[in-house]
Amino acid sequence: xxxxxxxxxxxxxxxxxxxxxxxxxxxxxxxxxxxxxxxxxxxxxxxxxxxxxxxxxxxxxxxxxxxxxxxxxxxxxxxxxxxxxxxxxxxxxxxxxxxxxxxxxxxxxxxxxxxxxxxxxxxxxxxxxxxxxxxxxxxxxxxxxxxxxxxxxxxxxxxxxxxxxxxxxxxxxxxxxxxxxxxxxxxxxxxxxxxxxxxxxxxxxxxxxxxxxxxxxxxxxxxxxxxxxxxxxxxxx
Amino acid sequence: xxxxxxxxxxxxxxxxxxxxxxxxxxxxxxxxxxxxxxxxxxxxxxxxxxxxxxxxxxxxxxxxxxxxxxxxxxxxxxxxxxxxxxxxxxxxxxxxxxxxxxxxxxxxxxxxxxxxxxxxxxxxxxxxxxxxxxxxxxxxxxxxxxxxxxxxxxxxxxxxxxxxxxxxxxxxxxxxxxxxxxxxxxxxxxxxxxxxxxxxxxxxxxxxxxxxxxxxxxxxxxxxxxxxxxxxxxxxx
DNA sequence: CGTATTATTGACTCCATTCAAAGATAGTGG
DNA sequence: CCACTATCTTTGAATGGAGTCAATAATACG
Numbered sequence: 001x002x003x004x005x006x007x008x009x010x011x012x013x014x015x016x017x018x019x020x021x022x023x024x025x026x027x028x029x030x031x032x033x034x035x036x037x038x039x040x041x042x043x044x045x046x047x048x049x050x051x052x053x054x055x056x057x058x059x060x061x062x063x064x065x066x067x068x069x070x071x072x073x074x075x076x077x078x079x080x081x082x083x084x085x086x087x088x089x090x091x092x093x094x095x096x097x098x099x100x101x102x103x104x105x106x107x108x109x110x111x112x113x114x115x116x117x118x119x120x121x122x123x124x125x126x127x128x129x130x131x132x133x134x135x136x137x138x139x140x141x142x143x144x145x146x147x148x149x150x151x152x153x154x155x156x157x158x159x160x161x162x163x164x165x166x167x168x169x170x171x172x173x174x175x176x177x178x179x180x181x182x183x184x185x186x187x188x189x190x191x192x193x194x195x196x197x198x199x200x201x202x203x204x205x206x207x208x209x210x211x212x213x214x215x216x217x218x219x220x221x222x223x224x225x226x227x228x229x230x231x232x233x234x235x236x237x
Numbered sequence: 238x239x240x241x242x243x244x245x246x247x248x249x250x251x252x253x254x255x256x257x258x259x260x261x262x263x264x265x266x267x268x269x270x271x272x273x274x275x276x277x278x279x280x281x282x283x284x285x286x287x288x289x290x291x292x293x294x295x296x297x298x299x300x301x302x303x304x305x306x307x308x309x310x311x312x313x314x315x316x317x318x319x320x321x322x323x324x325x326x327x328x329x330x331x332x333x334x335x336x337x338x339x340x341x342x343x344x345x346x347x348x349x350x351x352x353x354x355x356x357x358x359x360x361x362x363x364x365x366x367x368x369x370x371x372x373x374x375x376x377x378x379x380x381x382x383x384x385x386x387x388x389x390x391x392x393x394x395x396x397x398x399x400x401x402x403x404x405x406x407x408x409x410x411x412x413x414x415x416x417x418x419x420x421x422x423x424x425x426x427x428x429x430x431x432x433x434x435x436x437x438x439x440x441x442x443x444x445x446x447x448x449x450x451x452x453x454x455x456x457x458x459x460x461x462x463x464x465x466x467x468x469x470x471x472x473x474x
Numbered sequence: 475c476g477t478a479t480t481a482t483t484g485a486c487t488c489c490a491t492t493c494a495a496a497g498a499t500a501g502t503g504g
Numbered sequence: 505c506c507a508c509t510a511t512c513t514t515t516g517a518a519t520g521g522a523g524t525c526a527a528t529a530a531t532a533c534g
Contacts, residue, residue: 075471132358142380
């Protein structure tokens with residue numbers, strides 16, 4: 001809360017995520033200016049809320065480590081997982097429009113994160129225009145991801161799941177993690193809530209992929225055995 | 238193309254959409270500054286492309302009159318209508334992330350529009366920070382709409398269509414049109430491509446709503462007879 | 475007026491859901 | 505450390521909602 005207490009803050013310079021998080025493409029001067037505006041001490045445990053659906057929009061959050069899910073409760077009381085956030089990704093742009101968040105962000109494991117207070121958005125836009133462009137790009141990224149998801153909801157279960165797995169693989173790879181072996185941050189139930197399937201269907205499809213020697217499944221540990229084969233499920237004409 | 242040729246431009250001051258388009262909440266000075274950056278002479282006919290999927294990102298487009306559809310062709314060659322744009326709404330933010338548009342924008346009827354060239358985004362952010370915030374809000378609006386759509390794709394056909402109709406009604410009403418009588422800008426086929434249904438199902442559901450005295454359907458002319466009843470289909474617990 | 479496009483309607487099929495039951499794993503406290 | 509419990513996962517069988525296929529009807533347009 002105390003912005004003057006810089007001793008306990010790690011600047012963007014020192015952050016291992018500097019190339020993939022917000023400061024991508026910024027000059028050193030700009031990164032330093034940005035560091036002053038950003039709070040870097042966020043820490044939460046599994047199940048904790050980063051922000052809640054309906055809360056007043058107050059911050060953009062950059063995930064430094066761990067993963068989170070974005071959950072929306074609809075009019076019927078059903079949970080929808082709009083997206084999964086991985087290290088280096090930003091959350092919260094959905095809250096800007098109506099000044100309150102459209103979904104809850106919930107930690108899927110122990111996480112650390114940075115905070116860009118909402119009050120500073122205009123100030124930053126004026127002082128560091130290139131950050132403004134970066135923020136727009138992240139917004140645009142969110143739009144693209146959402147649109148991709150709209151498209152995938154119209155595919156059969158098999159394609160939804162292969163796309164989900166390869167998307168996770170690609171995003172993890174882009175952030176320096178293994179692309180062929182990773183832990184699912186979600187339960188079968190949650191994957192279903194994300195893809196619009198039942199947990200039973202998710203389980204059956206994972207089994208099917210395993211039978212086809214496309215992946216190996218050991219509870220939440222996924223090993224991609226045939227990335228091309230998996231990709232062809234949703235890519236081939 | 239000639240930015241110096243201001244004689245043929247209508248400034249935002251004179252635009253009937255001033256309260257609902259970009260300049261919402263700006264001072265007169267800011268609106269004038271913005272007018273200089275915006276090209277206001279866009280005109281296209283039904284079926285014309287405003288921009289194409291894959292084209293380099295070059296502009297944000299504000300629809301002044303008419304309607305447009307945002308179409309994405311997926312890996313299988315299937316068309317998906319990501320959204321319908323109505324007067325006063327902005328298009329193109331999806332192109333910012335990868336520097337090319339993620340979908341094509343196609344006029345559904347004769348349209349007129351304004352253009353905000355992409356090159357000016359940073360300049361505008363610096364010069365008119367409040368515009369920057371407005372643009373972020375529009376981005377956020379797009380994200381919210383996309384997320385709402387993701388949620389609705391998981392609902393049964395009946396709910397998809399009632400939500401689609403009431404969303405259209407609400408958005409038209411917000412822009413000064415009738416909320417209880419309007420023309421569908423899309424064919425049954427296109428509504429299907431938008432909602433993830435077949436044209437036959439769309440036809441059957443419209444018929445069902447008509448039989449329930451919720452709406453009256455006369456080809457593309459929709460009359461809402463019981464808005465509450467229609468809303469309750471997707472709102473009730 | 476004739477053709478192409480768009481829309482309606484019916485019968486049948488299939489994919490994913492639902493319902494049900496059992497198995498596996500992780501976490502807790504005695 | 506083991507038993508106990510809650511949570512998560514797997515698997516099977518039956519059901520149902522939307523898709524597919526097909527034929528006809530209505531409308532728009534040149």
